[in-house]
Amino acid sequence: MSGAERAGGMSRAGQAGRLTAKGERTRARIVAAAARLMHEGGVAETTIEDVKAAAGVSSSQLYHYFADKEELVQAVIDYQAGQIVGNTKRAGLGTPAGLRAWRDLVVAQAARASGQGGCPLGSLGGQLAETDPTARGQIAGGFGRWSDALRDGLRDLQAAGQLKPGLDPDELAVTLLASLQGGLLLAQVQRDARALEITLDTFLSLVLAS
Amino acid sequence: MSGAERAGGMSRAGQAGRLTAKGERTRARIVAAAARLMHEGGVAETTIEDVKAAAGVSSSQLYHYFADKEELVQAVIDYQAGQIVGNTKRAGLGTPAGLRAWRDLVVAQAARASGQGGCPLGSLGGQLAETDPTARGQIAGGFGRWSDALRDGLRDLQAAGQLKPGLDPDELAVTLLASLQGGLLLAQVQRDARALEITLDTFLSLVLAS
DNA sequence: CGCAAAATGGATTGTCAAATCCAGAATTGA
DNA sequence: TCAATTCTGGATTTGACAATCCATTTTGCG
Numbered sequence: 153m154s155g156a157e158r159a160g161g162m163s164r165a166g167q168a169g170r171l172t173a174k175g176e177r178t179r180a181r182i183v184a185a186a187a188r189l190m191h192e193g194g195v196a197e198t199t200i201e202d203v204k205a206a207a208g209v210s211s212s213q214l215y216h217y218f219a220d221k222e223e224l225v226q227a228v229i230d231y232q233a234g235q236i237v238g239n240t241k242r243a244g245l246g247t248p249a250g251l252r253a254w255r256d257l258v259v260a261q262a263a264r265a266s267g268q269g270g271c272p273l274g275s276l277g278g279q280l281a282e283t284d285p286t287a288r289g290q291i292a293g294g295f296g297r298w299s300d301a302l303r304d305g306l307r308d309l310q311a312a313g314q315l316k317p318g319l320d321p322d323e324l325a326v327t328l329l330a331s332l333q334g335g336l337l338l339a340q341v342q343r344d345a346r347a348l349e350i351t352l353d354t355f356l357s358l359v360l361a362s
Numbered sequence: 363m364s365g366a367e368r369a370g371g372m373s374r375a376g377q378a379g380r381l382t383a384k385g386e387r388t389r390a391r392i393v394a395a396a397a398r399l400m401h402e403g404g405v406a407e408t409t410i411e412d413v414k415a416a417a418g419v420s421s422s423q424l425y426h427y428f429a430d431k432e433e434l435v436q437a438v439i440d441y442q443a444g445q446i447v448g449n450t451k452r453a454g455l456g457t458p459a460g461l462r463a464w465r466d467l468v469v470a471q472a473a474r475a476s477g478q479g480g481c482p483l484g485s486l487g488g489q490l491a492e493t494d495p496t497a498r499g500q501i502a503g504g505f506g507r508w509s510d511a512l513r514d515g516l517r518d519l520q521a522a523g524q525l526k527p528g529l530d531p532d533e534l535a536v537t538l539l540a541s542l543q544g545g546l547l548l549a550q551v552q553r554d555a556r557a558l559e560i561t562l563d564t565f566l567s568l569v570l571a572s
Numbered sequence: 573c574g575c576a577a578a579a580t581g582g583a584t585t586g587t588c589a590a591a592t593c594c595a596g597a598a599t600t601g602a
Numbered sequence: 603t604c605a606a607t608t609c610t611g612g613a614t615t616t617g618a619c620a621a622t623c624c625a626t627t628t629t630g631c632g
Contacts, residue, residue, distance in 0.1 A: 193493070216579065282478065330561040334484075337544070425592080
């Protein structure tokens, strides 16, 4: 899991050279600030200056840890993908109750923000897919791991006889992820979580047994 | 950004009242070029200069028809929403065969482009929802009309007894639209239409009467 | 302790794209 | 016809923002 999935530790401008504890903290502060701003306001709209102000760092600090904005964006992608996949794995989707609780959580989060920001990972995909091939690949990888986490839960459900017969957990996982992404996009655009709620509920009622 | 430019040079962009036939053509050429470029490469990436070059117009022409880039983007949204809703209405989703043909068309289009560009309307939503409130509202309206068109087809299917019992066409329409959007986003990010295919097929098999 | 590496401050520069401006040409309608 | 308007050309200006630079302080380690 921690793995050397991508070339993700080499963010240092110029050459390798590890980070001190203080440096690690500063870097994390920058990434967290950038992630928040980019989620709330979009990548293109978020300027380096915004990030500097929000994180409380100077130009030299930011460019000490990231070669350019592209590299910062890629760090943000890793950060968001890690958060999401971790949360999903921890959600316990292997039981109907767990799946429903996860549905409630997702809907509640979207409702609280009136859909604003959309999916922390998916919205980055929509913004970067055509402009940053490296980012696109990272996001695709994040979706892959996310889909795997969903599939694991659905497999457990199937093994427990909680799915309608004849369904393939792998295909259901892709469908669930797509439904979630689309529901979050509709909620984001409509500033209303209802579409997300309808979508997830319809999916669950179609695939859960009884 | 200071006011008072209303008096003198007032380029009447926005009000589509008095365009000559030639002007109409020029305007349409600009919108079509912008729509193509923004779909293929993203909104932020597409510069006014790109649009000028692709449409074969000068600065003064472009700013004669559109007050600023934002207004051009909004014209593109109207254009794409109109295309999509029209196509959907013409697709004849009221029969299982028509619905499957529509599914084939959508998948084939995505596959031909390897997912690139995503949904002509939805990708605009992901890029503009947090940066342009007017655009966000327009896209929401487009989704609404699109959803209505899907609902009409699903109602016909239900009336013909072609849907599994107990399903609500309104909710199914939202779910189908969300699944489509999510599937297109996954296809765009993964540069592969398979996720879209799986998503639509799973949806159809879950809702169509055996 | 001492000195190399790491971390920070912040002014500055360079680039590029959006938007403006001053014309002049084409068309419309009375 | 001819004058008002619509449309077009393209150089120029403006402004924002990413990225650089040099100087200074702090930290880690031998």
